[in-house]
Each structure stands twice: as C-alpha cells, then as structure tokens.
Amino acid sequence: MSNIKTYIEENKERFLDELFGLIRIPSISSQAEHKPDMVRTAEYIKDSILSAGADRAEVIPSSGNPVVFGEKIVDPTAPTVLIYGHYDVMPVDPVELWNSNPFEPVIRDGRIWARGANDDKGQMFTQIKAFEYLVKTGQLKNNVKFMIEGEEEIGSPNLEEWCKKYKDLVAADVILISDTSMIGENTPTLTQSLRGLAYMEVEVTGANQDLHSGIFGGAVANPINVLAKMIASCIDDNGHIAIPGFYDDVLEVSAEDRAMLARAPFNLDEYKKALDIDEVQGEAGFSTNERTGIRPSLDVNGIWGGYTGEGSKTVTPSKAFAKISMRLVPNQEHHKISDLFKAHFEAIAPKSVKVKVTAHHGGAPYVSPSEHPGYRAASKACVDVFGDQPIPLRSGGSIPIVAVFEKVLGIKSILMGYGHESDRVHSPNESFSLNRFFKGIEANTHFYGHYNEEMKK
Amino acid sequence: MSNIKTYIEENKERFLDELFGLIRIPSISSQAEHKPDMVRTAEYIKDSILSAGADRAEVIPSSGNPVVFGEKIVDPTAPTVLIYGHYDVMPVDPVELWNSNPFEPVIRDGRIWARGANDDKGQMFTQIKAFEYLVKTGQLKNNVKFMIEGEEEIGSPNLEEWCKKYKDLVAADVILISDTSMIGENTPTLTQSLRGLAYMEVEVTGANQDLHSGIFGGAVANPINVLAKMIASCIDDNGHIAIPGFYDDVLEVSAEDRAMLARAPFNLDEYKKALDIDEVQGEAGFSTNERTGIRPSLDVNGIWGGYTGEGSKTVTPSKAFAKISMRLVPNQEHHKISDLFKAHFEAIAPKSVKVKVTAHHGGAPYVSPSEHPGYRAASKACVDVFGDQPIPLRSGGSIPIVAVFEKVLGIKSILMGYGHESDRVHSPNESFSLNRFFKGIEANTHFYGHYNEEMKK
Known part of the structure; x- marks a missing residue:
C-alpha cells in the first residue's frame, strides 16, 4: 500500500503549481467587477476534481455564482462524505499594505503568501x-x-436555495470542511462551535447637502457626530451590548464547560x-x-463620511455610513437580532437626522457534537498525523452555511481545518504554512478509513 | 461722470469671460497635485489686476503658494485701501454629486455654477x-x-510670515474683503464677527493588523468602536462641548446684544x-x-476606517481616523483649544488602543467694530446700492487670517461680502448669483468715495 507521505513528497511541486493557478484568479465575490473571474475559478476547480479521479464534475448555476459539484461513487452501500469548500476570496484592500501581489502567490519563510492561500483555496485543495x-x-x-461554492465570503446568499433544489444530488452521511484554524502550528x-452573524449597514442623513461647518456648525445635526454617539451607545462600560433584548436567547455556558474551555493552551502575554496591544x-x-467563543460581540467593520482626503476641509457632511456586524452564539437567531438592531437604531436616532438600516447577510450559530462518528x-x-488528540475549539468565526446544511440537508458538518491565527486571513499578507498544507492533505486521507469504521459501530 | 450700472451693462460679457478663465484653473490648495495650478492662477490674477489699471502687479513667492500683490498709488497723502482675497478653492469631492464639471463654469437659472464661482474667485473679482x-x-x-493669496482654504499657513516680511509693501489704512455672505439675495x-478655528486629526490604532472580526471580535479593541465612543463623549446631552476647560475663555454675549441679534430676519421653518431637516x-x-454666531461648536468633518466598499467584509481594522474641527468665539485662543483637545483625547483613550492627535490649521476669532470709518x-x-442699511452679522465661519492682519499689520478688516447660504460654498454645486456678482461690483465702487469722506471727519 502506497504511503501518503511518499506520495506528497513525489508530487509536491505539482500540488503547488496547481494551487497557484487557482489562487491567481482574483475571485473576490463582494465586487461585481470580478464576476467573470468567479466562473473561471469554478471551471478550474471542476477540472481539478476530474483530474483527481472523480467520475463526474460540473459547474452548476445558482442564483449567484455557480457551485462546483463532483462525485465518485465506489459503492452505493458505503458511507458518503460530502466535501464542502469555497472558491471565493475576500477583497484585498488596503492593497498598499501587501508585501507582494495578493494574486501572485510566492513561497517565503515556509509559507505560501497570497489572498486565498489559506481561506479557502489552500484549505479546500488539501x-x-x-x-x-x-x-x-x-x-x-x-x-x-x-460541493464548492463561490459566495461564502458574502454569506452564501444563494446556497440554501441551491441545496433545496439539489438535495438528492448532494445527499451524504457527513459533510467534511477544511475552512477553520488550529490553535498552534502542530496542535x-x-x-x-461557530458563532452566527448578523451584518448591518447604517446610513445617517442630516441636511440634504454637505454644509460649511463654520456657517452651520453647532446649529444643524452632523451625521458623523450622531452616528458616533449611536454606535457608542450600543456597548456599555462593561462591554455588554446595550441593544434591548439582545441577550434574551443567549445560551449561557455551564461552569463545567467553561472550566473545560479554560484548559485549552492560551498565553495572554503572547496574544497581546x-x-x-497593551490590553x-x-x-x-x-x-x-x-x-470570542461563547459570548456574542458587536463590531463596526467600516465607517465613512465627510472629507477623508489629504489636509483639511471644513465640511459638515450630509451623510455618514457604517457597516456593523454582530457575532451570535447558540440560540440567538440572526433575523431576530437584525430586527432588534434596526429597531434600536431607529429608536435612538434624534429627530434632527434620518436613519436607514439595512441587513446584509447573516447566519445561525452551529454546534458540532463530539459523539458524532465524523467527529470521532x-x-x-x-x-x-499530529500524534495528539485534537483540541475542541469554540470558534469566534462564522460559517453560516453550516447551520443551513443541518436545516436543509439534515447533515452534520465536521470542521477539520488547518489554518492558524498567524495566517492573517481577511487581512493584507494572508499566508498558509507549507507544513499545514501538507499535513492537512495527510490528515484528510486518514479521515476516510476511520469514518468507515465508526459507521460500522 | 460715467455710470457704474452702464459700465457693467456694456462690459458684462467680458467680465464673465475673464472670471470663467480664472475659475477653469483647478486651484485646490489642499491637494499637492494641484501645485502647478496655483502658480497659473496667481499669474492670471496678476494679469487681471494689471489690465484693470494697476501701476504694478507681481507674483511674490511665500513659503507656500505665492501671493499676488498689486497697487495703484494716485496720491501718497490719500487713504489706502488694501483688497484681500484668495485664489485657492476647496476640493470638489464627492465629484459625482455635481450637476456639471466643477471647473467648467456654466450659467443656469441666473447663477454661475462652478467651484470658486463664489468662494472666493467670484467675490474677489467684484x-x-x-x-x-x-x-x-x-x-x-x-x-x-x-493682496490675493493661495492658501486660505488650508488656513493661510504662510501668510503671517509673508505679511511680516512685506509689512511696508502692504501698508494701508483699511483692508476690504469680499469673502462673506449676505442673509438674503438683496439684503x-x-x-x-467671525469664529476662530482649531482643526485636529485623530488616529486610533488597535491591533497591529486588520483582524478577522469573528476570530477576534469581542476580545480585542476595535478602533472604530473606540473612536466613536471618544467622539460621542465630546458633546454632552445638552449640546455642551465636554472637553475640560473648553469654555474657560468664552466671552459671554450680553442680554442686550443677544436681543439685537434676535432682530435679524430669520425664519426657522424656511431654514429647516x-x-x-425635521429639527x-x-x-x-x-x-x-x-x-453659529456667538457660541463655539465641534464637528467631525471626516471619519474613515475598515471596509467601506461594496457589500460586506468582516474585518476589525487596525486603525480608524477622524478629522475634527472646533469653531471658536472671542476670546478663545486656538492653540490653547488644540492643546485641550489633544490632552482630552489622550486622557480618555482606553489602554487597549494607541491614540495620535495632530493639529491642522487654526485661527483666532475676529470682531469688526461698527464705529470704524471703513465699516461706516x-x-x-x-x-x-441695495437701498437698505446692512444687517450686522455674527458669522459662524472663520477667516483666520483676518485676526492675523490685525496683529501683524495693525489694520482692521471690513467684511463686505456678497455670498448667500444658497450658494453651497465648500459643497458640490457651488454657485454665485449674477445679481449679487454685479451688485457687488457696484457696491465696491461706492465704498471708496464714502471711505475718503469718513477719513476726513
């Protein structure tokens, strides 16, 4: 029986060449200009799956970017593992902070540097x-x-509908996903568990035009000042989110489970x-x-308004904007949280401004039970592969589609990912260590045999 | 004796052609790329002053953009009037809100539409x-x-030094300035009085890199949330500025003077x-x-941080920025206010972030006494020209250099301007009514004779 370590050693240059070809296509799902790149990326993955030995693979349209489906049925009575991943990536701005072109991968210091090197092109490739x-x-x-989709970074807005339509096609016993992180390079x-997400956009309008801040300053509401005050009021001095009803459905974690979590290796000084940061x-x-693991949070992800160029401009702008997201924990429901946020922002707005609140994507929190055959x-x-029992992690991140899979397909997902916090996913200079890329491939090959055995128990 | 109305009627097309040539040069002083345009504009004005009949005119360097000086000495024993104006203009963004090219003036609805149509190219041209x-x-x-300068919109950072150097050259009995507004089209x-200005820029830094808002959200300070809270804390629920010491030097206006001010025509419903705006x-x-007239104010003129593009990005940015200006009233001192602001912002910053506060330009408030011969x-x-006594206005705007003229040159300035709040100076779609452009020229011609008589009293 051939050895996976040998196989990797013999094929590593080809593996990297193929991954680099995938990374070079700038498949940024949140920017309309990259629409053609999404289709090119999907075709590339279809070809990769076919070359790898699938019976069939195809690019199937959705209401948004297409989904790549592929399969190999070796025995209709054997268990079926559905691999989920995504081929879309985050935007690259501020692009001037990158040390090299985000879409021209390079290897340096034992890492692949590029947008998507880890999230999720690199991990999915394992x-x-x-x-x-x-x-x-x-x-x-x-x-x-x-099932490799192209809209994960914008909240998979069309995959639920797609899954409903292709429920029989993707039927499986378990979903295996590599899109999460390890807590150490070899841990x-x-x-x-994953947090859920509610992502909102707020527009505050003062006067119907930009005003001279001298002529009008002090007499007419400044939408930036107002927005700042509204944002400030959302979190109190104890760090509690001050939106009425926000914590109503939060599942409090038991003292016993908190003690378990506290046993995970963590060094606050190294983290800081x-x-x-000093604190x-x-x-x-x-x-x-x-x-980050068991409590919800509220973050402004972007804010803008007025003059943001060089030097100074004495303007009171007509409008100010913010993108604000909340991470949710079991049993918070993201539609309900979006509604609470909207109602709160509308309620606290002074009459001197107009406020418009819209919801971007959202997603439910998810829990992966440790007694599941896939988890075992x-x-x-x-x-x-690593010689150690894995650390069970309560992640602060969100993969909203995982909760949708459970609801629509009735299948649990196993989150076996190979990222690391040092990989700077979503930031400039994203990278993925070669060590974890190759160990990830290795660990994935071991999953199947164990899963077959667990399913026979 | 020739009549000014007839002269305007006979020359109006030429006047507009000449003004349009001036407006077409995009002399934005706050943007380095326009440096060559500043010199072109100065030369254009030098030529305009010479053609108008000056004995001499020249473009004199300063440590920043050059100053245009010109003079006509008809009688060394007669009073001397120094005309001050500025040839630089504000930035034009957001440029997509303009109905026509900001630097290609057009006449529509009895107005000239362009950046600088009023402030100050149009007014200075009167x-x-x-x-x-x-x-x-x-x-x-x-x-x-x-004395026509090119840095008024960035706070005249080099004109004080220039005035000290050329004090004898610009010696005069009074300074006449058209760079302010009327309260009605024919009022x-x-x-x-003018308010002073202190203009600050704030940079708040959280982590040393942009972070994934899921992985870190709730555990690491988000500089946008922190900045919003700091800004919110600067103004209390009564609209008072909550920076310690801020009001210490404010000259409270007497009940009698407030009653005088209240007699100026003003309709709150029309204003709203x-x-x-509803309130x-x-x-x-x-x-x-x-x-706006007798009280200081604090406005955020610009704010930015995080992801501000299309769609969503779940990022906790490393940095957030704001441009914040304060309008000052007599006897507030702008350097002292800048220091108070900086000390306050540094004091209220939590230890989880780093804060950098820098001062842009500033300026002192100014009062123009009604008993001055120039005012009379x-x-x-x-x-x-208008058939009415002028309304005395306490303006909310700032022309910081006016206080500098008094201090350095020992000359009082008379602020006889022809703008109007509907002209949208500093905003998209700036304009200047032809009515006020031509009436302004007319009123200026009448000033000189009256000033001569007042000086003989």
Missing part, C-alpha cells in the same frame, strides 16, 4: 489532493462528493504581543477565549 | 472689476493695493425646509443664529 491520493492508489472505500484542532478589551466577567473519525485522523 | 471701473473712468481718489450684510440641533439655551463707508455703499 481535500482535493487527499481524494486524488486515495483514488490513484486504489484506497478509496467511501463515496465522495464535492490539531476540531472546531466544535502578537497583536502589539485586551471585552465583556466584563469573561476570559479572552470566552469572549476526525479526532483519530488528527492523532495519526 | 473688487478687481470695481477697481477697473474707477481707474478707467478717472474716478479713483484713493490708493488701492491688492446687504456686513459681517461683524431648505436643509430638509435643528445644538447647544441648549441658544437660538440657531446664536449657536461700507454701510453707506450698501444703502446706495
């Missing part, structure tokens, strides 16, 4: 290459399907040093990992 | 054309000097309707005109 190894060496005993980690900041009464198989795969 | 009329018709009995107005907003206990001459000129 699944395609693991599949390739098992097929080419005759070791695949499960059925495998692929295997399985994400047990890595971010170059962390958050909800009173909770640790840093609890603040993933744990064993981690032990095989 | 002085050059009045001078031309008096010279060409042999009616000039005063000496006239011109003559003399500005009696023109701005399309005004400002310091408790003061009227709208008091809020301007009043009479207004009566001649």
